[in-house]
Amino acid sequence: GEDVEQSLFLSVREGDSSVINCTYTDSSSTYLYWYKQEPGAGLQLLTYIFSNMDMKQDQRLTVLLNKKDKHLSLRIADTQTGDSAIYFCAEAGTALIFGKGTTLSVSS
Amino acid sequence: EAQVTQNPRYLITVTGKKLTVTCSQNMNHEYMSWYRQDPGLGLRQIYYSMNVEVTDKGDVPEGYKVSRKEKRNFPLILESPSPNQTSLYFCASGGTRLTEAFFGQGTRLTVV
Numbered sequence: 001g002e003d004v005e006q007s008l009f010l011s012v013r014e015g016d017s018s019v020i021n022c023t024y025t026d027s028s029s030t031y032l033y034w035y036k037q038e039p040g041a042g043l044q045l046l047t048y049i050f051s052n053m054d055m056k057q058d059q060r061l062t063v064l065l066n067k068k069d070k071h072l073s074l075r076i077a078d079t080q081t082g083d084s085a086i087y088f089c090a091e092a093g094t095a096l097i098f099g100k101g102t103t104l105s106v107s108s
Numbered sequence: 109e110a111q112v113t114q115n116p117r118y119l120i121t122v123t124g125k126k127l128t129v130t131c132s133q134n135m136n137h138e139y140m141s142w143y144r145q146d147p148g149l150g151l152r153q154i155y156y157s158m159n160v161e162v163t164d165k166g167d168v169p170e171g172y173k174v175s176r177k178e179k180r181n182f183p184l185i186l187e188s189p190s191p192n193q194t195s196l197y198f199c200a201s202g203g204t205r206l207t208e209a210f211f212g213q214g215t216r217l218t219v220v
Contacts, residue, residue, distance in 0.1 A: 095166065
């Protein structure tokens with residue numbers, strides 16, 4: 001069945017780059033997403049990548065997709081304390097399936 | 109403004125008392141879904157709907173019902189809530205190809 005896996009925690013210092021990794025299993029997924037959830041809030045779509053792309057860059061965010069290994073990563077350049085949140089990877093096949101989320105902690 | 113609206117935002121109820129959490133979207137999306145979020149378990153899908161009158165079970169459908177009588181609404185029904193259904197619930201909607209999924213603000217349900 002479909003399953004999306006992420007590491008649960010990541011801790012970085014302010015100004016460093018953060019890399020959050022994700023693996024998925026459904027090779028028919030057409031889109032892969034990164035969502036951000038701040039404490040007490042709903043999910044906010046950060047970015048997404050179509051399955052025929054290798055990379056997408058959007059300001060401080062870079063998404064890399066390795067379709068052969070079913071591996072997706074989100075890089076946040078110049079990480080700020082405001083980036084502290086839970087980040088969810090999700091794949092869209094017939095339904096939207098989420099990973100368990102990676103808690104990013106940014107220290108100053 | 110494009111949005112997904114859930115109501116109520118917070119609810120405390122007693123075991124066995126039927127309740128409904130409403131979800132409405134104004135984007136004419138075909139796809140709608142309910143998730144529950146629990147610490148350490150992430151988001152788990154309860155039910156989803158690809159269009160009107162079409163619903164399918166997600167990963168954790170037990171104890172829940174849904175209906176999709178019209179495109180904009182997708183209520184979540186707990187016929188006989190139990191304490192293990194205490195959770196944070198999210199409704200989401202998206203286009204047919206799920207190019208983007210929009211989420212509601214969440215409903216925090218406590219069953220005592």
